[in-house]
Amino acid sequence: MDKITFLLSEGLKNLWRHKLTAFTSIFSIFLTLTVAGSLLIVSGNTERIIEYLRDKYKIEVFFKQNISDKRIQEISKEFKSIRGVRSTTVITKTDAKKIFKSQFGEDILNLVGYNPLPASCVINLVKEQKNKLNIRPIVDRIRKFSEVDEVNYQGRLINRIETAYQSFVKVSVVLLIIILVVSVLIISNTVRLTIYAKKELIKSFQLVGATRSFIKTPFILEGVFHGLIGAFIASLLLYGSLEFSSGFILSLTGLIIDFSFFNLLFLLSSLGIVISFLGSSRAISQFLK
Amino acid sequence: MIQLDNVSYTYEKGGGVSNVNLAIQDDEYAFLIGPTGSGKTTLLRLAYMDLFPKVGKVIIDKYDSSKIKQKKIPFFRRKIGMIFQDYHLLNDRNLFENIALPLHVIGFQKDEIVDRVTESLEEIGLESKSEHFPDELSGGEQQRACVARALVKDPDIILADEPTGNLDPVTSFELIKLLEEINREGTTILMASHNYNLIKGRGHRIIEIQNGIVRKS
Structure with a gap:
């Protein structure tokens, strides 16, 4: 000592x-x-x-017409299990109609006689990740669903960031x-x-x-x-x-x-x-x- | 016992010692005498294993220069007290701290360090100067402090390399007497000096070295 x-x-x-x-x-x-x-x-x-930027990343998935809300909810859950996905928000055809009305002040049924707006799902991606967040594999998996009509995302911008x-x-x-x-x-x-x-x-x-x-x-x-x-x-x-x-x-x-x-x-x-x-x-x- | 068997050591630029056979018994007080450059310091450095023989071996106690491992050398040196012509005192520490240094190295407890250092200072008559720094002491006092530092750990052997080299005749004589007292208490002493007049007639063994060769022992 x-x-x-x-x-x-x-x-x-x-x-x-x-x-x-x-x-x-x-x-x-x-x-x-x-x-x-x-x-x-x-x-x-x-x-x-x-x-903060990753919080703003979004993948918008539009479904084909005539897919039931129940099926859309199931698919949304499957989206959530994809690696890199943080959360999903489903927008049903009814929700889409309401959004349209709130944004344009007109009921789409009065305009065209039926609801042409597709159901969609907004996918948010993980924020806390040390490695590069690669969006491409997520989009590829989403596209494999036959119910999916269109996928919108800012791939090039996200890749650059x-x-x-x-x-x-x-x-x-x-x-x-x-x-x-x-x-x-x-x-x-x-x-x-x-x-x-x-x-x-x-x-x-x-x-x-x-x-x-x-x-x-x-x-x-x-x-x-x-x-x-x-x-x-x-x-x-x-x-x-x-x-x-x-x-x-x-x-x-x-x-x-x-x-x-x-x-x-x-x-x-x-x-x-x-x-x-x-x-x-x-x-x-x-x-x- | 200090034993040198057929020891030779040569420096790159020449000098050293050649074919030295020497045995110094326990409790003996021996002088190593010879002119400057004759090999006295080399022989002492070989004895405390600062140098290692190119031929032959040095044996002190159970330590053999031909077998000793580097990590064992510190433990070997704890059994030896060394005194040098140029003192080797540390100028940034006072007298007490200088003398206490070997005890800290060995791992003594604080209380025992204080007791031992105080006792050593009394033995050399410098108890009133324990707070002084080396440059505040005379040459004789510094050399006595070196003796105290060598003595404080109670060594079996003291090796002194020209300890009187920087001292006046009276102080040199006092130092020789101090070492004789220490020797009487059972410590083996090997002291190198070039001053024959200082040591003659004191009844101690004289080993004469010239050009690296022991002429008379």
Whole structure:
């Protein structure tokens, strides 16, 4: 227990002892996490935008004449079981007649003497899906029903939106990985400077019989503390910036930026700990090799 | 016992030791004497396994340089106290923290660390300077602090590499006497020095090394 306390206090004291390298390391973690955090907030909100758009996706299915309402209800249930379908709404011939009247102010029976409007079903698609939402297989399955006369959907537009969203997700992930790898390398090199400056300390540790893990632990803990401090500052900056600009963004785009400070802090702290742990472990392990 | 069997070590740019056979018994106080560059430091580095013989082997206690695994070396070094000419004290820690370092490494409890360090500081007469940093101490005080750091873990062996090299004659003499006291309590001591006048006539074994070869033992 005393050994753990000693190693923890060594890691904390090293923050003060290695002020310059601590500042460099914390600053690079702060920059990295600010960029990574911005990317995460943007992609999180883009997900909301795509969900909003998907909510508007509709497939309209028109049935042939003389199909009973009961059969239409059965088919509607079968539509709902198709993968990718969220809900279905049946519009019977009677409903269609009412809609016509509400929209045009005339009863269609008075105009043409009978009800030519077909029964239809409006299909809404799933919103929460990470992968590209492919509408084509759904339409193909619907068309297989002999009772279906016509299927209307905005296939090309939906395909474009989905492709653009997938490209954005891929670019974000690649960008995030690049940022994190670069930051691990930067932190590793910064910690290496500390280690070279502390060669004497390491030599002393080795001469008095310290094991590799005993020598490594304070340096790794020091790195983790850098990560936590960098994450905290980055979270504060992002929180402040979003608080400051959210009103402006709302008035400009009508979009409410969705984020929670504590989620952001937790996410960035985790990232900060991981990258600083990897960076400092790499540096000290290479030195002790 | 410190035992060197037919040990040779050569640096890439020359120098080192050649064909050294040596045995230092438990509780012995031996001086390793020779001019600068004669191989004294190399021999001590071989003894604490900072270097490994290219030929032959070093055996201390149950540890054999030809068989020891890298991960066992720290445990071997915990049995040895080392004193250097240039002290190797850490300037960012006070005297108490410097002396406590080996005990933290070994994993002593806090209370015992305080007791042992206080006792060591009293033994070397620096109890009033426990809060001082190394650069606030004289050379002699720093070297005594090194002795305390070597001693605090109660080692079986002390290896001292020119510990009087940076000290004036009076302080050097006091250090030799301090090490004699430690030796009387049962610690084996091997001390390297180039100053023959300092050690002659003290009744201890003298091992003479020249150009990497032990001439007289």
